[in-house]
Amino acid sequence: MILFRLTLKSLANRKATVLMTLAMLVMSNVLLLTVDRLRLDTRASFANTVSGTDLIIGARTGSLNLLLYSVFHLGNATNNISWQSYQELIAQKEIDWAIPISLGDSHRGYRVVGTDTTMFTHYRYGKKQNLAFADGEAFDGVFDVVLGAEVAKSLGYKVGDEIVVAHGVGKTSFTEHGDKPFTVTGILKATGTPIDKSLFVSLEAITAIHVDWINGVKLPGVKISAEQALTMDLQPDSITAAMIGLKSRMQIFTFQRLVNNYRAEPLTAIIPGTALAGLWQLIGLAENALIAVSVIVAITALLGMTTVILTSLNERQREMAVLRAIGLSSSKVAALLVMESGFYGVVSVIAGYLLHALSILALAPIVQEQFGINLSLSVPSLALSLTLGGFLLATFLLGLIPGIAAYKRSLADGLIIRR
Amino acid sequence: MTAISIESLIHTWPGQSHATLDIKELNINAGDTFFIHGASGSGKSTLLNILAGVLSIQSGKLEVLGQNFATMSHAQRDKFRADNIGYIFQQFNLLPYLTVMENVTLPCHASKQRERNAIEQYGSVEEAAHYGLTSLNIPKALFHTSVMRLSVGQQQRVAAARALIGNPSIIIADEPTSALDHDNIQNFMETLKQKCSEINSTLVFVSHDRTLAEFFGQSMTLPSRLQEAEQ
Ligand SMILES: Nc1ncnc2c1ncn2[C@@H]1O[C@H](COP(=O)(O)OP(=O)(O)OP(=O)(O)O)[C@@H](O)[C@H]1O
Ligand SMILES: [Mg+2]
Numbered sequence: 158m159i160l161f162r163l164t165l166k167s168l169a170n171r172k173a174t175v176l177m178t179l180a181m182l183v184m185s186n187v188l189l190l191t192v193d194r195l196r197l198d199t200r201a202s203f204a205n206t207v208s209g210t211d212l213i214i215g216a217r218t219g220s221l222n223l224l225l226y227s228v229f230h231l232g233n234a235t236n237n238i239s240w241q242s243y244q245e246l247i248a249q250k251e252i253d254w255a256i257p258i259s260l261g262d263s264h265r266g267y268r269v270v271g272t273d274t275t276m277f278t279h280y281r282y283g284k285k286q287n288l289a290f291a292d293g294e295a296f297d298g299v300f301d302v303v304l305g306a307e308v309a310k311s312l313g314y315k316v317g318d319e320i321v322v323a324h325g326v327g328k329t330s331f332t333e334h335g336d337k338p339f340t341v342t343g344i345l346k347a348t349g350t351p352i353d354k355s356l357f358v359s360l361e362a363i364t365a366i367h368v369d370w371i372n373g374v375k376l377p378g379v380k381i382s383a384e385q386a387l388t389m390d391l392q393p394d395s396i397t398a399a400m401i402g403l404k405s406r407m408q409i410f411t412f413q414r415l416v417n418n419y420r421a422e423p424l425t426a427i428i429p430g431t432a433l434a435g436l437w438q439l440i441g442l443a444e445n446a447l448i449a450v451s452v453i454v455a456i457t458a459l460l461g462m463t464t465v466i467l468t469s470l471n472e473r474q475r476e477m478a479v480l481r482a483i484g485l486s487s488s489k490v491a492a493l494l495v496m497e498s499g500f501y502g503v504v505s506v507i508a509g510y511l512l513h514a515l516s517i518l519a520l521a522p523i524v525q526e527q528f529g530i531n532l533s534l535s536v537p538s539l540a541l542s543l544t545l546g547g548f549l550l551a552t553f554l555l556g557l558i559p560g561i562a563a564y565k566r567s568l569a570d571g572l573i574i575r576r
Numbered sequence: 577m578t579a580i581s582i583e584s585l586i587h588t589w590p591g592q593s594h595a596t597l598d599i600k601e602l603n604i605n606a607g608d609t610f611f612i613h614g615a616s617g618s619g620k621s622t623l624l625n626i627l628a629g630v631l632s633i634q635s636g637k638l639e640v641l642g643q644n645f646a647t648m649s650h651a652q653r654d655k656f657r658a659d660n661i662g663y664i665f666q667q668f669n670l671l672p673y674l675t676v677m678e679n680v681t682l683p684c685h686a687s688k689q690r691e692r693n694a695i696e697q698y699g700s701v702e703e704a705a706h707y708g709l710t711s712l713n714i715p716k717a718l719f720h721t722s723v724m725r726l727s728v729g730q731q732q733r734v735a736a737a738r739a740l741i742g743n744p745s746i747i748i749a750d751e752p753t754s755a756l757d758h759d760n761i762q763n764f765m766e767t768l769k770q771k772c773s774e775i776n777s778t779l780v781f782v783s784h785d786r787t788l789a790e791f792f793g794q795s796m797t798l799p800s801r802l803q804e805a806e807q
Contacts, residue, residue: 159685166674167671167673169673170673475668476671479668479669479671480671481630481654482663482665483658483682483686484654484655484658484659484661484687485654485658485686486654487650568650569590571621571631572624572630572663572665572750573621573622
């Protein structure tokens with residue numbers, strides 16, 4: 158008990174050094190915790206985005222590529238599926254439901270997804286949850302639009318507002334379909350997935366806004382008004398991809414083979430879980446690099462701490478001699494240094510966690526907006542808990558280095574201090 | 577009764593060709609005040625470290641309060657020192673991060689026996705410390721301040737109060753006056769002697785200053801063996 162109080166008071170007497178050393182250790186803990194959180198939440202964000210979808214169908218392409226552009230809206234499709242093939246495929250007896258997806262337009266940086274109302278009845282995310290409306294309802298007319306939660310929130314739209322869709326993706330797309338504005342009919346509840354950052358319109362709407370465009374360029378002199386467009390045949394020629402639910406999961410592989418061998422045009426069907434595994438492999442590399450760096454930083458901080466304590470030994474010779482003189486044993490003097498080192502460990506892990514929590518709370522909205530990753534506050538993963546435990550243990554063990562040095566010195570020199 | 581008895585005690589520091597200490601015989605009676613004079617480097621501090629049980633005996637015999645140090649372990653000698661010995665250094669006796677009171681009561685945290693003695697005599701460790709500090713002329717206002725605000729003379733008197741608390745049988749003082757001026761030395765010596773006799777402690781005091789011998793009942797001189805060896 159007396160040792161513990163002496164340790165604390167002695168540390169309090171060396172505030173500047175102690176605070177700097179703590180800062181170093183705390184930062185290394187924050188890094189460990191945050192990298193771990195980022196890693197887990199990135200995976201969770203990806204894994205939560207599709208659930209309950211058996212297959213994703215698109216033009217022939219790499220499975221990871223198809224997954225990324227169809228579900229995560231990362232990158233662009235190189236090819237489409239013809240409407241006819243799509244119709245043929247979903248007419249198969251194995252099909253339970255199908256959600257068509259038509260990408261390529263945007264609204265102020267947010268993707269516009271052409272689809273049909275199965276999106277709102279059959280798309281599932283997270284723990285097999287359906288989409289839900291925070292306000293309003295699904296689109297009905299051609300020029301109706303449903304907004305993801307974040308789109309509505311950050312652009313301040315309400316049900317009933319009119320918006321204009323731009324061709325192309327990205328914030329700078331300037332060729333707007335200004336002659337055909339859309340009316341907001343519904344706003345979805347937040348899902349923590351790319352859905353939040355999307356606008357949903359009917360497939361017919363996508364066709365309608367493109368009737369006077371060819372190959373992405375507005376036809377000069379041709380001007381078709383919204384009213385005229387409505388009278389035209391708005392059946393799409395093609396879609397970008399489709400998410401499919403089968404009647405039985407047993408049929409997944411058979412149906413996948415069917416799509417992959419489809420004769421009319423080259424198509425790809427992927428199982429989301431399998432494609433995600435490919436994604437993990439890719440992400441794994443980056444993760445490992447980050448983890449390695451944060452572990453090296455932690456080790457460096459631990460070595461720095463040991464150096465600080467070792468250096469302090471010289472100026473604390475008097476302190477040690479006084480403690481020896483009042484009858485403390487050499488091992489208690491050593492214990493004092495181990496406790497000091499352990500104090501750094503315990504305080505830095507706790508402070509590191511608190512600072513990590515604060516920074517997560519502060520950064521979560523920004524990260525969500527920029528990268529679509531939901532940072533959450535939660536207990537560290539098992540691996541990280543072990544790492545932090547190892548860190549704590551290391552502080553105590555490293556305390557043995559100055560501890561043993563002081564022990565040996567006190568036995569060898571007694572109370573005689575030589576400079 | 578003899579408090580300390582030495583027979584052919586030799587101590588050679590590692591790496592040195594000659595013994596720093598070579599004492600044929602020395603007996604110090606309980607309750608005596610004993611002065612050891614010696615030039616710098618004659619081994620005064622080395623001897624006191626051995627008497628306090630901090631350094632192990634290399635050869636010869638040493639009995640302190642009837643205990644044979646040669647047969648005791650480090651831990652046993654540490655406990656013995658905590659219980660029976662008050663130690664005063666030349667300077668920097670106090671832990672800078674503790675208050676005056678915390679410094680003085682420190683030995684009572686290291687030794688149950690001294691804590692018991694203090695409580696038996698004064699009712700509590702704090703009372704014992706108050707008494708000790710007051711009788712060593714430390715103003716009450718300083719009791720709870722940081723020791724860094726004390727003058728050197730005051731620091732040495734606080735160190736004496738710490739050595740004396742809980743009535744250890746032996747007080748060992750390693751040139752505690754060398755940082756003090758003449759008047760302070762007189763004052764310090766008188767009070768220290770008086771306090772030791774109050775609690776029947778044996779006082780072993782070393783200094784290179786021969787004139788201090790007048791304050792003591794008995795004295796001896798440590799030969800400077802290094803110089804002898806060189807001659
Ligand atoms: N830890 C040590 N290791 C090696 N030699 C030491 C050690 N401590 C002291 N010595 C040597 O022992 C000799 C006596 O030292 P000691 O400190 O006992 O002398 P002293 O009489 O107390 O001197 P001073 O009056 O300067 O304090 C010196 O030659 C010193 O170099
Ligand atoms: Mg000395």
